[in-house]
Amino acid sequence: MERERVDVDVVCVGFGPATGGFLTTISREIPLNDGTFPQVICYERADDLAFGVSGVVTKGRGLRVSFPDLNPAEIPMAAPVASEKVYYLLDPVGASRRSATLRAADAALRVSGSCKDEAFELPYIPPFLEKHGGLVMSIGQFNQWVGQQVMMTGAAQVWPGTPVAEALIDGDTVRGVQLADQGVDLDGNPTSAFQPGMEIHAPLTVIGDGPVGPVGRQLDEHFGLPPGHEQREWAVGMKMVVDLPEGCTLAPGTVFHTFGYPEPEIFGFLYVQPDSVASVGIFIPSWLENPVRTSYRYLQHYLLHPLVWKHLQGGRMRSWGAKTLNESGRRGEPYLVGDGWARIGEGSGSTNVLAGSGVDEAWTTGVQLGKAVLELWREGAPFTKENLERTYVTLRRNSWVEEEARVAEYARDGFHRGVVPGMLGMALAGFSGGRLHLPGLPEHAMPTLEDFFSGRIPPEELAALKKQAETHGEALHDLVMNRCGWPEIPYDGQLLMSQQDALLLGGKVQAAPGYANHVRFRDDEVCGRCGAMTCVEICSAQALMPGKPTPSFDREKCIHCGACIWNCEFHNVDFRAGAGGLHSAEN
Amino acid sequence: MTEPFHIVVCAGVAPDPLQTLEPVMGPQGPTLKNELMLPAVLDPWAAHALYEANHLAKSIPGSRVWLVSMAPKPKLQQVLMTMAQKVSFELVALDGPASGFVDYAQVAYALAEAIEGIEGLNRSRLLLFGGWESAGRAAGVTLAMVGERLGITEQFQAVDVLKIGDDGLLEIHERAEGGKHQVTLCGGPPAVLGWATGNLPEPPNSPQTGMANMRTLMPALQKAKPVPVNGGLQFTSASLPRQQRSTRVVKDASAEEVAAEIAAWIRG
Numbered sequence: 001m002e003r004e005r006v007d008v009d010v011v012c013v014g015f016g017p018a019t020g021g022f023l024t025t026i027s028r029e030i031p032l033n034d035g036t037f038p039q040v041i042c043y044e045r046a047d048d049l050a051f052g053v054s055g056v057v058t059k060g061r062g063l064r065v066s067f068p069d070l071n072p073a074e075i076p077m078a079a080p081v082a083s084e085k086v087y088y089l090l091d092p093v094g095a096s097r098r099s100a101t102l103r104a105a106d107a108a109l110r111v112s113g114s115c116k117d118e119a120f121e122l123p124y125i126p127p128f129l130e131k132h133g134g135l136v137m138s139i140g141q142f143n144q145w146v147g148q149q150v151m152m153t154g155a156a157q158v159w160p161g162t163p164v165a166e167a168l169i170d171g172d173t174v175r176g177v178q179l180a181d182q183g184v185d186l187d188g189n190p191t192s193a194f195q196p197g198m199e200i201h202a203p204l205t206v207i208g209d210g211p212v213g214p215v216g217r218q219l220d221e222h223f224g225l226p227p228g229h230e231q232r233e234w235a236v237g238m239k240m241v242v243d244l245p246e247g248c249t250l251a252p253g254t255v256f257h258t259f260g261y262p263e264p265e266i267f268g269f270l271y272v273q274p275d276s277v278a279s280v281g282i283f284i285p286s287w288l289e290n291p292v293r294t295s296y297r298y299l300q301h302y303l304l305h306p307l308v309w310k311h312l313q314g315g316r317m318r319s320w321g322a323k324t325l326n327e328s329g330r331r332g333e334p335y336l337v338g339d340g341w342a343r344i345g346e347g348s349g350s351t352n353v354l355a356g357s358g359v360d361e362a363w364t365t366g367v368q369l370g371k372a373v374l375e376l377w378r379e380g381a382p383f384t385k386e387n388l389e390r391t392y393v394t395l396r397r398n399s400w401v402e403e404e405a406r407v408a409e410y411a412r413d414g415f416h417r418g419v420v421p422g423m424l425g426m427a428l429a430g431f432s433g434g435r436l437h438l439p440g441l442p443e444h445a446m447p448t449l450e451d452f453f454s455g456r457i458p459p460e461e462l463a464a465l466k467k468q469a470e471t472h473g474e475a476l477h478d479l480v481m482n483r484c485g486w487p488e489i490p491y492d493g494q495l496l497m498s499q500q501d502a503l504l505l506g507g508k509v510q511a512a513p514g515y516a517n518h519v520r521f522r523d524d525e526v527c528g529r530c531g532a533m534t535c536v537e538i539c540s541a542q543a544l545m546p547g548k549p550t551p552s553f554d555r556e557k558c559i560h561c562g563a564c565i566w567n568c569e570f571h572n573v574d575f576r577a578g579a580g581g582l583h584s585a586e587n
Numbered sequence: 588m589t590e591p592f593h594i595v596v597c598a599g600v601a602p603d604p605l606q607t608l609e610p611v612m613g614p615q616g617p618t619l620k621n622e623l624m625l626p627a628v629l630d631p632w633a634a635h636a637l638y639e640a641n642h643l644a645k646s647i648p649g650s651r652v653w654l655v656s657m658a659p660k661p662k663l664q665q666v667l668m669t670m671a672q673k674v675s676f677e678l679v680a681l682d683g684p685a686s687g688f689v690d691y692a693q694v695a696y697a698l699a700e701a702i703e704g705i706e707g708l709n710r711s712r713l714l715l716f717g718g719w720e721s722a723g724r725a726a727g728v729t730l731a732m733v734g735e736r737l738g739i740t741e742q743f744q745a746v747d748v749l750k751i752g753d754d755g756l757l758e759i760h761e762r763a764e765g766g767k768h769q770v771t772l773c774g775g776p777p778a779v780l781g782w783a784t785g786n787l788p789e790p791p792n793s794p795q796t797g798m799a800n801m802r803t804l805m806p807a808l809q810k811a812k813p814v815p816v817n818g819g820l821q822f823t824s825a826s827l828p829r830q831q832r833s834t835r836v837v838k839d840a841s842a843e844e845v846a847a848e849i850a851a852w853i854r855g
Contacts, residue, residue: 006794006795006798041794047669048603050626076623148664152805152808152809154805154806158668159792160668161672161792193788198794198795505607508603508605514791583603585624586624
């Protein structure tokens with residue numbers, strides 16, 4: 001097929017904090033000293049630069065280097081961290097899947113009288129976790145703020161609503177990207193309005209499309225991962241932005257980190273922003289090996305925990321969203337550069353799970369690449385693998401991002417053995433500077449529903465629940481959680497509501513016409529043989545529903561979190577470039 | 588073949604239709620809570636006018652399209668990064684409020700003044716396009732006032748079709764009752780056309796169009812002058828219409844059952 005072609009100097013894929021850092025850095029030096037004006041262009045899949053999702057509390061070290069006079073008040077929804085606490089949450093409903101050790105610890109804490117609101121405040125925040133002097137933010141507003149400043153320089157163009165289908169790979173050289181076709185039906189067949197995606201050629205392609213971006217994954221497939229690297233640890237982060245109730249005494253900048261509830265493996269957060277707004281959310285990690293794991297139901301139980309609910313009761317949901325996190329960090333780092341390309345941000349393994357931080361690290365990797373590109377432009381040197389390694393990779397290896405990523409590299413391996421070993425492993429790695437850690441377990445298949453609930457729910461009862469879910473179109477995770485003793489959610493229509501209402505009222509999700517479905521299944525038979533359908537259970541937006549031969553996909557609901565990719569142990573989900581998704585700018 | 592047109596499209600910015608809006612009282616009267624945080628779109632009716640303008644300009648060589656828009660500069664930039672990929676235009680930007688709680692006459696004066704200042708504009712070939720309706724509570728009256736300020740007496744509202752005859756006559760179809768159109772033959776420009784929805788689909792994104800627009804877009808935004816629209820019309824209060832929302836999950840209901848329930852609900 002003949003495609004139109006445009007040539008630019010740099011093309012970027014995805015606009016998030018990493019690309020924001022990159023574009024901020026180079027746009028300040030354009031036009032270059034020799035008077036040339038490189039053409040820099042960035043394509044973002046989402047319909048607006050502000051439609052990202054993150055629960056952001058950050059030390060902001062990299063940001064403050066880029067913006068030495070940064071005043072948080074200039075960024076909507078940003079506030080300096082005022083107070084920070086870490087809580088271990090007990091189980092107030094008795095349904096959490098806790099080990100005997102944890103139950104004993106809970107009992108001891110209750111008896112000791114050191115708990116309040118079913119929570120135990122840790123007397124000390126480990127230095128690798130604390131965010132004193134940092135910021136709480138909305139990633140959507142931050143991205144919008146950065147995008148406005150970059151665009152106003154006139155030195156770079158950032159185009160939202162334009163998915164990049166793939167990198168143009170010639171041998172092992174990346175020549176640019178191809179945009180997604182428009183004017184096609186859901187299966188990708190051309191209609192009368194067909195417009196083939198254009199080819200954008202550039203000497204340098206910058207890939208910052210996040211943990212599940214199609215271009216980043218394409219490069220992973222083409223080049224593989226460096227020896228010894230693996231991308232095994234993932235999480236779904238889901239959050240709500242809440243109008244706090246009248247009389248709430250939480251001050252802007254208040255930060256709660258929590259762990260222990262709704263399941264011991266689930267971490268949570270509450271960050272207070274200006275104007276009586278808070279971001280509240282949880283992370284469902286891949287090591288929660290429940291085949292019917294659901295982020296949304298767990299999020300609601302988290303909101304209802306006494307420590308959190310006492311601040312939220314009477315509040316109102318403003319926004320909702322979710323994303324996938326690549327928690328493998330440094331160990332999952334792909335090849336960072338090659339001939340004509342470089343990777344930055346979360347997709348390049350910059351997220352630090354020990355510090356619970358990703359935005360500042362992503363930003364800094366973008367800045368590092370920006371400095372490298374400016375240096376190569378000054379030298380008149382081409383964007384070869386060797387030159388990018390000499391500049392960008394060297395800067396990155398000698399930075400705090402790398403140093404702290406090394407400390408975190410094996411910090412969470414203990415979670416493969418359980419929550420208590422996991423926490424011990426984190427402490428061991430954190431306090432030893434990464435020299436010590438608890439070893440993990442080899443990668444293994446997710447247990448079946450029957451195995452996971454063995455001893456709690458008889459197999460025949462699970463079969464009956466599956467039948468009920470199939471017959472009545474109910475979510476299996478809801479039925480199983482009810483059976484495990486989790487109480488029904490008392491919907492109030494304000495903060496506690498159905499997942500679809502959260503999608504509509506909070507996520508405001510929509511999809512532009514004229515694009516193909518971006519979630520496909522490679523082999524129908526593989527889906528037919530899959531009993532777990534974890535992709536359906538984990539789907540953050542109920543966009544995937546049970547179906548035959550493959551789950552049905554409704555892209556009008558999809559928020560592009562990508563949880564279906566890594567929850568399919570058969571690698572049968574083909575997650576492509578797509579338009580649409582969240583339309584909230586507050587997450 | 589008719590002479591080229593100079594088409595000026597007046598288009599405001601409105602919050603993305605999916606957003607939850609909340610009017611609040613500020614020092615200058617009502618405003619939208621978090622207006623600058625909300626994602627925005629080009630007013631949907633005016634956007635149709637822009638698509639029609641672009642289509643017309645393509646069909647008559649030598650025609651030019653200007654987009655004149657007033658909104659807070661950051662919002663305008665955000666919206667235009669989406670629109671600029673779809674159609675070609677030259678931007679005239681005004682930095683002012685877009686909440687809808689403004690004196691429409693003052694907005695109209697500002698827009699008219701900006702149009703009068705467009706370099707190279709041939710007023711005798713001017714077609715002033717905009718939305719017949721507005722998502723910004725201006726109800727389309729602004730466009731009519733801009734036309735009056737510019738001295739254009741031929742004004743048409745709720746336009747769905749504009750055909751240009753070989754003799755240069757404008758055949759204009761305005762919506763009327765019962766799904767019918769009133770057809771008028773107009774001798775030629777200048778004329779004001781307030782568009783309904785027109786008949787054109789939203790154009791796909793075109794990187795080439797975007798890059799071409801960027802040559803004028805950013806300089807125009809950087810030059811955008813602040814437009815004070817204080818005083819004049821006073822808003823004493825603002826409130827949202829009462830809404831009732833109840834959610835039930837019902838499986839396998841027939842279309843007839845759903846329709847019957849909705850009809851019963853409407854009847855009260």
